[in-house]
Amino acid sequence: QVQLVESGGGLVQAGGSLTLSCAISGAIFSINVVGWYRQAPGNQRELVADINSFDMTDYADSVKGRFTISRDNTANTVYLRMDNLTPEDTAVYYCNAKIRRSNWPRASDYWGQGTQVTVSS
Secondary structure (H helix, E strand, C coil): CCEEEEEEEEEEEEEEEEEEEEECCCCEEEEEEEEEEEEECCCCCCEEEEEEECCCEECCCCCCCCCEEEEEEECCCCEEEEEECCCHHCCCEEEEEEEEEECCCCEEEEEEEEEEEEEEE
């Protein structure tokens, strides 16, 4: 069973910083891509950043230069450091991973439960 658990969300004032964590556990052969998504009330979920097994990263234009995604492969943990936060960053942030299970050759998507980030003006 594969599980993703996000943590680190909270309330921060504009200009502040938060670091989110995504802990991945289970019978895993490999973690190919991990992404952070966010969804504000009434809005669709959007990709914030992702990182692959070679530490290649991709960012949404709205967060590029402010957010940094990284991973600790040994600990199966992915981080999202968020700096210079704005109220527009307020959303529930979800961790998503494309994972190959130990006994199956195809990768599947898994989602965490989400963590709330609220940025006040």
